[in-house]
Amino acid sequence: MKRKASVSHEEALVRQLREDPDFAAEYLRAALEDQDEPRVLLVALRRIAEARGGIAKIAKAAGVERESLYRALSAHGNPRLSTLTAVTKAMGLKLTVEAGG
Numbered sequence: 001m002k003r004k005a006s007v008s009h010e011e012a013l014v015r016q017l018r019e020d021p022d023f024a025a026e027y028l029r030a031a032l033e034d035q036d037e038p039r040v041l042l043v044a045l046r047r048i049a050e051a052r053g054g055i056a057k058i059a060k061a062a063g064v065e066r067e068s069l070y071r072a073l074s075a076h077g078n079p080r081l082s083t084l085t086a087v088t089k090a091m092g093l094k095l096t097v098e099a100g101g
Contacts, residue, residue, distance in 0.1 A: 017051035024048050025093055032095075039075045045087060046073035052091050061090035 007015075016023045031044035049058040049069075059069040064083055072079035073087075088095050 013047070014051045017048050021092055024051075024091070028088075028093060028095075039077070042073050042077045042079070043075060045084070045091075048091055048093070049073065049087065058087060058090050062086035 017027060028041070028044055028048065031041045034040040046055070049055050052058060055069055055073075056066045059066040062069070062083070063086060064072075069083075069087065071077055072083055079087075085095060
């Protein structure tokens with residue numbers, strides 16, 4: 001009996017972020033909920049961008065310089081709202097706001 005090769009958690013996450021838009025949206029929603037740590041959102045966006053074809057491809061689609069996007073989506077990034085909306089749109093996602101409970 002042949003054993004199935006195991007897949008690391010990271011590989012499974014990247015595959016799911018790439019192939020399942022609903023999962024990517026939920027992943028981003030969970031990152032947005034961490035209001036005490038805004039960099040969680042930036043790192044989540046970077047992971048999704050990397051899974052969806054890479055930073056260079058997403059930067060081009062969003063009309064942002066690749067180097068700028070790397071900086072913006074780092075743990076110490078401070079992107080403009082226009083950058084965030086352009087990047088999420090390039091990834092087939094959008095940022096929304098809901099009333100808090």
